[in-house]
Amino acid sequence: MTLERGRLSRRAFVFGISAAAGGLALRTVSPSALASPVAQETPTPSSEITAWIVIEPDDTTVIRVARSEMGQGNFTTLPMLVAEELECDWSRVRAEYVEASANLARGHVWGEMYTAASISIRGSQAYLRKAGAQARQMLLDEAAARWRVPPSECSARDSIITHAKTRRAMRYGQIAAAAARRPVPPEVSLKPPEQWRLIGKPIPRLDVADKSLGRPIYASDVRLPGMLFASVSACPALGGRLVSFDAAKVMGMPGVRRVLAVEGTAVAVLADSWWQANRARLQLPVVWDFGKARELTTDHLRETFRAGLDAADVAIGRRMGDVKAALGEAATLVHADYEVPYLAHTTMEPQTCTAHVTPGHAEIWAPTQNGEGTLLNVAKVLQLDPSQVVVHKCHLGGGFGRRGLAQDWARMAALIAQQVDRPVKMIWTRDEDVRHDYYRPMVLARQSAGFDRDGNLTGWRVRVCGSSILVGLAPDRLKNGQDIEMMNAFLEEDMAYAVPNFEVGYVMRNTTIPVGFWRGVNHSQNGFFRESFIDELAHHRGRDPYEFRRGLLAESPRSLAVLDTAARRANWGHAGPGVYQGIALVECYNSVTAQVIELSVSGAGDIKVHRVVCVTDAGYLVNPRIVEAQMEGAVVYGLGAALYGEITVKEGQVQQSNFNDYRALRMNEMPRVEFVDASSGNRYTQEWGGIGEPGTPPLAPAIANALFAATGQRIRSLPFARYLHPPGI
Amino acid sequence: MVELTVNGMVRRVSAELDTPLLWYLRDELGLTGTRFGCGAGLCGCCTVHLHGAAIRSCLVRMGDMNGAVITTIESLSTGGLHPLQQAWIDLEVPQCGYCQSGQIMQAAALLQQNPNPSDADIDAAMSGNICRCGTYPRIRAAIKRAAAQRNAVPNTP
Numbered sequence: 001m002t003l004e005r006g007r008l009s010r011r012a013f014v015f016g017i018s019a020a021a022g023g024l025a026l027r028t029v030s031p032s033a034l035a036s037p038v039a040q041e042t043p044t045p046s047s048e049i050t051a052w053i054v055i056e057p058d059d060t061t062v063i064r065v066a067r068s069e070m071g072q073g074n075f076t077t078l079p080m081l082v083a084e085e086l087e088c089d090w091s092r093v094r095a096e097y098v099e100a101s102a103n104l105a106r107g108h109v110w111g112e113m114y115t116a117a118s119i120s121i122r123g124s125q126a127y128l129r130k131a132g133a134q135a136r137q138m139l140l141d142e143a144a145a146r147w148r149v150p151p152s153e154c155s156a157r158d159s160i161i162t163h164a165k166t167r168r169a170m171r172y173g174q175i176a177a178a179a180a181r182r183p184v185p186p187e188v189s190l191k192p193p194e195q196w197r198l199i200g201k202p203i204p205r206l207d208v209a210d211k212s213l214g215r216p217i218y219a220s221d222v223r224l225p226g227m228l229f230a231s232v233s234a235c236p237a238l239g240g241r242l243v244s245f246d247a248a249k250v251m252g253m254p255g256v257r258r259v260l261a262v263e264g265t266a267v268a269v270l271a272d273s274w275w276q277a278n279r280a281r282l283q284l285p286v287v288w289d290f291g292k293a294r295e296l297t298t299d300h301l302r303e304t305f306r307a308g309l310d311a312a313d314v315a316i317g318r319r320m321g322d323v324k325a326a327l328g329e330a331a332t333l334v335h336a337d338y339e340v341p342y343l344a345h346t347t348m349e350p351q352t353c354t355a356h357v358t359p360g361h362a363e364i365w366a367p368t369q370n371g372e373g374t375l376l377n378v379a380k381v382l383q384l385d386p387s388q389v390v391v392h393k394c395h396l397g398g399g400f401g402r403r404g405l406a407q408d409w410a411r412m413a414a415l416i417a418q419q420v421d422r423p424v425k426m427i428w429t430r431d432e433d434v435r436h437d438y439y440r441p442m443v444l445a446r447q448s449a450g451f452d453r454d455g456n457l458t459g460w461r462v463r464v465c466g467s468s469i470l471v472g473l474a475p476d477r478l479k480n481g482q483d484i485e486m487m488n489a490f491l492e493e494d495m496a497y498a499v500p501n502f503e504v505g506y507v508m509r510n511t512t513i514p515v516g517f518w519r520g521v522n523h524s525q526n527g528f529f530r531e532s533f534i535d536e537l538a539h540h541r542g543r544d545p546y547e548f549r550r551g552l553l554a555e556s557p558r559s560l561a562v563l564d565t566a567a568r569r570a571n572w573g574h575a576g577p578g579v580y581q582g583i584a585l586v587e588c589y590n591s592v593t594a595q596v597i598e599l600s601v602s603g604a605g606d607i608k609v610h611r612v613v614c615v616t617d618a619g620y621l622v623n624p625r626i627v628e629a630q631m632e633g634a635v636v637y638g639l640g641a642a643l644y645g646e647i648t649v650k651e652g653q654v655q656q657s658n659f660n661d662y663r664a665l666r667m668n669e670m671p672r673v674e675f676v677d678a679s680s681g682n683r684y685t686q687e688w689g690g691i692g693e694p695g696t697p698p699l700a701p702a703i704a705n706a707l708f709a710a711t712g713q714r715i716r717s718l719p720f721a722r723y724l725h726p727p728g729i
Numbered sequence: 730m731v732e733l734t735v736n737g738m739v740r741r742v743s744a745e746l747d748t749p750l751l752w753y754l755r756d757e758l759g760l761t762g763t764r765f766g767c768g769a770g771l772c773g774c775c776t777v778h779l780h781g782a783a784i785r786s787c788l789v790r791m792g793d794m795n796g797a798v799i800t801t802i803e804s805l806s807t808g809g810l811h812p813l814q815q816a817w818i819d820l821e822v823p824q825c826g827y828c829q830s831g832q833i834m835q836a837a838a839l840l841q842q843n844p845n846p847s848d849a850d851i852d853a854a855m856s857g858n859i860c861r862c863g864t865y866p867r868i869r870a871a872i873k874r875a876a877a878q879r880n881a882v883p884n885t886p
Contacts, residue, residue: 071824071825071862208818208821208823210826211823211826211829212818212823212833213762213802213806214763214802214803216761217826221761223759254744254745273752274755279747347825347827348764348766348772348859349764349766349825349827350765395825395826397827398862399825429768430769626821629821629867632865632866633864634863636862636863637861637863658768658771659859664859666856666865667858667868668852670869672866673866
């Protein structure tokens with residue numbers, strides 16, 4: 001609030017994309033963007049009431065969004081949270097991105113911008129609702145002052161303030177400018193859930209018209225005057241270096257303007273069109289130094305990680321009782337080794353970024369899950385002060401974790417643009433995108449469990465080994481140098497099963513293969529390990545896998561309720577002829593999700609997944625129609641990966657390159673997804689739960705468990721396509 | 730010299746005839762609604778109509794476009810929203826949205842040939858179009874909704 005009346009108009013703070021019910025336009029105030037195919041808005045008198053809300057005289061209500069829209073509905077749900085308390089007319093609401101540099105300049109008045117870890121709603125609902133309530137109170141105070149009545153006698157609804165006693169009414173737009181000058185009330189009370197009018201309702205998304213009409217809303221759609229296009233090759237071996245290239249061989253090709261090196265690891269060809277740049281890049285002679293990366297192969301990595309399972313340099317994430325003694329005294333033991341491969345993200349929009357770098361200034365158009373992260377990465381790599389960088393956030397053509405902390409694509413675009421005096425739009429080919437990802441780590445797991453003579457589970461020991469995500473991308477989150485998050489789904493906060501003697505440990509083995517956050521992150525592989533192994537334990541004991549889990553959840557009513565609901569809604573134990581069920585439960589991002597899947601396997605070994613019953617307790621749902629879509633999406637993402645997903649490495653090079661050898665789930669493979677809302681409000685926790693990721697981790701183990709039911713074969717390494725035949729196309 | 734019609738406008742192209750139609754549309758004409766996803770005909774993001782049939786614009790070269798009549802997402806709606814686009818909006822199909830131009834163009838070509846597609850018809854026509862966000866159930870529902878509306882109101886596009 002303090003800076004906005006300073007040298008910059010509040011309009012100038014906000015760039016990027018704005019959405020209204022009637023349309024969405026890329027909006028920018030930057031001179032260099034004037035020729036882009038985007039609407040330029042004429043400034044109108046308006047009032048900023050709290051940092052989040054701008055009310056125009058005609059009652060148009062701009063609600064600012066600090067997080068990113070990548071398909072998960074943030075451009076609708078986050079404004080809903082503000083509007084719920086503001087009591088504005090929803091049909092007049094327009095969403096608009098907060099610009100990262102404004103957030104820095106104004107002391108993080110809009111809080112965190114990163115859009116990861118299913119954080120957007122659960123991490124900002126409290127302050128967004130508060131901002132709406134504060135603004136409503138300021139408007140009420142202003143109206144009451146004008147009417148000379150107590151504010152408590154006035155009420156607000158649909159952008160109209162009413163004083164019932166004197167039958168007077170006033171629109172928000174009439175008094176917004178004056179209300180904005182009133183002090184922001186530090187404490188306001190929020191509506192109880194039973195009074196919500198927007199939260200929990202299937203309010204139509206604000207972004208679907210633009211996305212159905214092909215409007216330019218993505219970073220790859222940006223067009224700037226004089227813009228060049230870049231196609232890039234990074235060293236094919238992960239961790240290798242660029243030695244030299246022969247630019248003369250391609251400089252004579254049509255449209256080619258420059259060939260340049262990037263960070264000593266990549267080469268970029270710049271041309272008047274992207275096709276010209278890419279055509280020349282494919283013919284460019286390049287010498288690479290693969291270095292030690294040449295030694296990296298999947299088989300060697302597997303051996304390294306397998307050896308790690310027995311290594312002494314282990315970080316313990318959770319320890320209860322004495323697992324060694326328990327296993328030593330056990331009447332029966334179960335041991336199993338598990339493995340998951342590296343996975344790529346394959347966002348539908350390949351990595352892309354547009355940059356214009358001039359002396360002392362950089363302007364970036366980015367599909368970013370992390371607006372401030374983009375800004376700081378670009379500033380650092382260009383050696384600029386953060387105040388010299390402007391980042392225009394664009395809607396993302398998919399995120400899934402690829403566009404968050406790993407800002408490699410933004411750094412690369414900035415370093416390319418730094419070497420020319422024109423804006424540059426960099427677009428990676430799909431090959432480049434698949435071969436230069438920050439992959440979900442390849443992880444091996446070893447689990448042992450012991451039962452006493454009465455058949456009680458008395459001990460459970462877990463070891464996982466693979467490369468740490470945090471070491472490369474978020475070292476500040478390491479604890480004493482250890483990446484405890486690699487054990488998610490086995491930690492105190494995210495495993496509800498009660499086992500008297502339990503221990504989970506992680507052995508870190510880092511390589512030059514970049515690893516990163518992938519939808520569900522470590523819960524995705526650990527959920528597979530945990531929920532498959534629990535199933536093995538149930539079968540070892542001759543127990544029904546659902547009933548066996550129930551027995552471990554007696555002290556965990558929240559997880560138990562979700563599991564029970566899933567079993568009930570799926571009619572557990574009563575699948576049709578030839579159809580087999582599998583169940584799994586994963587707690588993550590403060591949500592609890594259980595899935596029951598139904599599949600059949602033909603005599604030839606073809607898998608067909610028919611149905612996924614997905615039950616989630618996220619505390620509260622802001623928009624159930626969007627949640628349903630997110631769960632369908634989580635299932636598609638998890639199922640495609642479980643069936644097919646596998647990145648392998650040979651001599652340092654990723655062997656997959658496109659959707660032919662790194663397959664995605666297709667329409668004909670889509671099961672029926674039945675989402676069941678098991679929201680428990682604040683019954684078990686005051687924290688709200690996440691939605692974007694929790695639907696992914698239970699999917700792979702539920703399939704593995706159903707496959708065991710169908711075939712008697714326990715598949716302990718992914719993808720399933722190694723063993724069985726998905727239908728394909 | 731290649732002469733083609735794009736969204737009703739006649740265009741002449743004489744150079745760099747090895748350029749895929751996709752990049753001519755995006756970079757030369759600024760029709761950015763047609764999107765790049767794989768460059769190999771594997772994902773369907775770049776689907777446009779050639780004489781009313783769905784094609785992958787990343788695979789066809791400008792040199793082969795003489796006499797072609799091309800329609801992109803930008804001109805699918807003529808006189809009001811195309812029933813598919815209306816259904817896409819009504820059922821809130823898009824998530825990230827990046828693949829949806831291609832999905833809609835593919836579906837429009839399907840309805841042109843088959844006004845009342847079954848689930849199997851939809852699978853057969855749409856399985857070349859990848860959506861990483863998982864909008865398949867809503868795509869299917871929206872195609873059926875648009876088909877039903879079109880069949881109820883004759884002579885709609």
